[in-house]
Amino acid sequence: MAGIVVTETPRADRDIVDAFAAYGVATVHEAQGRSGLLGSQINPIQSGVRIAGSAVTATVAPGDNTTIAVAVEQCRDGDVLVVAPTVPCDMGYFGDLLATSLRARGVRGLVIEAGVRDVADLREMGFPVWSRAVSAEGTVKGTLGDVNVPVSIAGRIVEPGDVIIADDDGVVAVPRLRAAEVLAASKAREEKEARSRARYAAGEIALDVNNMRPLLERAGVRYVDYATYLKEQQA
Amino acid sequence: MAGIVVTETPRADRDIVDAFAAYGVATVHEAQGRSGLLGSQINPIQSGVRIAGSAVTATVAPGDNTTIAVAVEQCRDGDVLVVAPTVPCDMGYFGDLLATSLRARGVRGLVIEAGVRDVADLREMGFPVWSRAVSAEGTVKGTLGDVNVPVSIAGRIVEPGDVIIADDDGVVAVPRLRAAEVLAASKAREEKEARSRARYAAGEIALDVNNMRPLLERAGVRYVDYATYLKEQQA
Amino acid sequence: MAGIVVTETPRADRDIVDAFAAYGVATVHEAQGRSGLLGSQINPIQSGVRIAGSAVTATVAPGDNTTIAVAVEQCRDGDVLVVAPTVPCDMGYFGDLLATSLRARGVRGLVIEAGVRDVADLREMGFPVWSRAVSAEGTVKGTLGDVNVPVSIAGRIVEPGDVIIADDDGVVAVPRLRAAEVLAASKAREEKEARSRARYAAGEIALDVNNMRPLLERAGVRYVDYATYLKEQQA
Amino acid sequence: MAGIVVTETPRADRDIVDAFAAYGVATVHEAQGRSGLLGSQINPIQSGVRIAGSAVTATVAPGDNTTIAVAVEQCRDGDVLVVAPTVPCDMGYFGDLLATSLRARGVRGLVIEAGVRDVADLREMGFPVWSRAVSAEGTVKGTLGDVNVPVSIAGRIVEPGDVIIADDDGVVAVPRLRAAEVLAASKAREEKEARSRARYAAGEIALDVNNMRPLLERAGVRYVDYATYLKEQQA
């Protein structure tokens, strides 16, 4: 099973990519209509870090990280490497040597639906990683996957060149051609949330801030005091 | 499916509730006869924090956090919000806006058998959360659950007004009417443990501190040196 | 079901055991031919800690930690306690009292495929633990397992006297009789990795550092630019 | 930790209980407003069987089935035994001997959020079981849970005397006091579904049978032919 390596894949404008780092994953996810979020099985190995970059994608065979080595060559400054195993596998595909190599090329982080190792080193050198597991179990080399093709990762399709935003809440992918539009929507949403936050801090509650009382009424929600409720239960 | 909102549910005495914060979840759980502990799928998003408060309970529909907004209004100073989805769902039902709202009302934390988001913000603002997952996946509004009815959460029944204690070990619920009794038992247990800890630190071991040697003898435990053991295995 | 307690099990030379603490779990695992690593379900409750010690093994009945108390007596300075439940169980078998007792005997840490509790205390006192879960759910006493027999834990067989190395990446066991050999191989591997790291930092990539290009050629990997790839997909 | 055994708990009218056997779990669940359904981790060990009966509830300690033996004595003709472990545990709490005993008392089946064994025998003797696991791992006797108290099982609260309906789709509990009302609603729903089924079989589709087209329009769903869609994706 020979792999394919797609080269010269387009990225979104660098200014746009960089600007996403100002917005959290939850905000961007909402701003693009609740789509593109990777499943919650992908978690950061560090805390308090947020990155944005352009996706270089790769698929890897079970227990074999050959394709990561191939993908490194396709990475450049401002990229995020996104790795999907073709079969569920939690082995440690990635460690501090590959991180050193990616860092030397200006890569901003790794997203992988599998295991990584050398996590103490990765944290110390500040190379950000989102993974499904931590495992010292090393991989072999021999079977090739693909580089820069669309991948299915954690329940989502990620295409090469998608903008990847990742923080403590997880990882979201924004399609390259929608990047400018979603960036603007993220900004708008953040401003709206800032206004809401001020109202909440002042003691208002969501039922009023979001004008939800008519919804409750239509749904027929029933308020009953505790004493009455107890009596009804015994009836 | 219209929801019911029970109002004016009784709480335990505030002095008793507050006093629980001096005891760890493991201690309280033992002190009330090993009951009331939520399952270990519920984990803190922060570390080193312990809270005690009165439960306001809510059930939520899958992917719909309408009822959390309704429950906020029933919360008051000293409460802990306890949220159980009616169906397993790890989406992000709760983020920094709702936390801001709860904080403004004096609520001490959230326990939810589902996902939360904005966790970097939640940690920074110091609003304590125990959840099953972290997910930026937002919810919709439209379907109503119930507020302040008994809920099944992480394998336990929690009633409104139960005292909730939560720390790095998990979450335990103490029935409102047993609160004073369990508080006293917690104190007694802690004092006993302090005495045991001193003996362990001085080199005694549990077999003697807990007087377990007769149990071993009755069970017929057999001590055999390694050389003899190896020979027996080959026989 | 009465247990057996094997006494006077041999350990590897103390110098060798101690020397392993210089090498990470991933390095040791590779150095002994990718074997002996416990599954990734075992995670540290702390971060940034590495230990090496000699295994004292124990099996425990579900929800019953009697055998841990028995095993403590078999532990001595430089040991690591390794506990496997006979049936999957995430209850809290171990807390700060037993940690105090182990510490008083010079034990370096605990590895358990089950739950532990009092984790805030364990972290504060600096007693290192690798476990499958955190749970305040206490255990009972009454049923005996075995001490210092071979155990199946997290997919591996661990024998009493094996050298245990544990860090943020997980836990690896080195057979006692192979300890010297694996230590030397670990040293060699670390030196080789240091040389590789320097090359990666200087911008070389794994395809060249590991001489992988011939492998790619044999496998028939195909490089194609993005525009051509898109055309092929529509054909 | 001594248990409590509640005796002489009331059941729903036998005629009503028996009548539920005509309706599937999915129908009853809908008919009572989408509530009371146990989680999908509970599966039948047989296929094609449906039962209805009155709940006798029990909690069991991890790896200890003492309380099941106690609960048997509280069971009578027409009952279903509902067993919840206080801590997740997949051991085999129940086998053909206890089934023989329950059958002799007229009990209609077992629902347990844990493991069972002797399943070939259980199938052969036709004693219906819904469980979370199959395991030959036997339990011990010694620790007591409770009988006929409200239990939290598979995400639901089940009370003694609830009507339990179970089939290939799972298990649903109907509160005793609502049984007559829910039975009527189940009948109504079944009749409505029969009418819908005829329309579907005749080629009508849900968009028309359920009058959903206005909903789609309000939501703004957009129909686009494939050729146009492909062009938009490349834009």
Next chain:
Amino acid sequence: MAGIVVTETPRADRDIVDAFAAYGVATVHEAQGRSGLLGSQINPIQSGVRIAGSAVTATVAPGDNTTIAVAVEQCRDGDVLVVAPTVPCDMGYFGDLLATSLRARGVRGLVIEAGVRDVADLREMGFPVWSRAVSAEGTVKGTLGDVNVPVSIAGRIVEPGDVIIADDDGVVAVPRLRAAEVLAASKAREEKEARSRARYAAGEIALDVNNMRPLLERAGVRYVDYATYLKEQQA
């Protein structure tokens, strides 16, 4: 979040689609270079059934099956409906009414990474289903997903018009444009396997049938008799 419905998506030639039903999922998966297989979390609710058909794809919101109703209208004779929830959810999105509707349109089966219900009815009417769970938990209507767009399901990307083959081993998708080629390769593989099967039945073993002995030699596999092995272990 309004959905998009793509209409008039192309299918592969009907003769080719139908011909796939002669080959098992494992054979087809191998024949197309080990790709396209959905993850093993997707299981048949029946046994001994194999289907082949053209994919109509749909995404569904958590706990909401509105889009399935929309997708039905896009299905025609010879199709297989493929449904992916946007967020993991095991509720029962599909039951006997929708199956009746699909059957009336000549649809050959359903593949869904979520739950289904009425499974006794589905088995009785012979409508084949591959799902992740069985659950009587019904869904609501209100939120729209997409129809006939590429979906990420069980770790794979499935496009509308892909050929879907499903049997007791699982589900595989063959890209529409590769269908003829993969069909031929499946035939070739099956013939080769028939020859191998005859040799195995006659007593030959894979080491010889597949000419693996040189591989073992190169790898340096070592044969040692049991007595010698035991001695080495003690050394």
Next chain:
Amino acid sequence: MAGIVVTETPRADRDIVDAFAAYGVATVHEAQGRSGLLGSQINPIQSGVRIAGSAVTATVAPGDNTTIAVAVEQCRDGDVLVVAPTVPCDMGYFGDLLATSLRARGVRGLVIEAGVRDVADLREMGFPVWSRAVSAEGTVKGTLGDVNVPVSIAGRIVEPGDVIIADDDGVVAVPRLRAAEVLAASKAREEKEARSRARYAAGEIALDVNNMRPLLERAGVRYVDYATYLKEQQA
């Protein structure tokens, strides 16, 4: 990483091995003091089948079934092949070709903590399999594990030559040197259970058959009628 293949491993007496087929897994497991049972993640792909045989063990690399082919040569009439992956992996390591080969050698079944495929064929040819998963995902060849060394599988250590008994309840391993003793104990237990079964069928209950009432009394179990219980709860 070259593998080791141990040859001429001893088996238990054939008469003893065969005699185990008369006893269920649950009975044997109890008869040997509740040990040796593989975890409940291992399930039969067929139902109603029981086998007993001598273990030939093998470890396999992730996604690589080379060692199974090697192990076949070490199998002979009356054996059961026991396969443990060195890392969790649910791929399809085994299908109808290897089954044909094993059957030709008189092998009685396969136990594997991984996936198998061609299950419709395996069921039709009547070759019994206990596995962790079903998956059509094929494996590669290239990396060697070991044959006939002790393996850790599903939480247990299995040695070559152990007697393996497997049925609908799971899989249990009996150490070769204890086989005669455990066989006798199984017979004794079965006879005892037959006597108990008769008593249960006649209406006696476990509290009396097993003389458990004194245990309840010592534990302090409390019987209370429902009306009193309700009053106590409100107190």
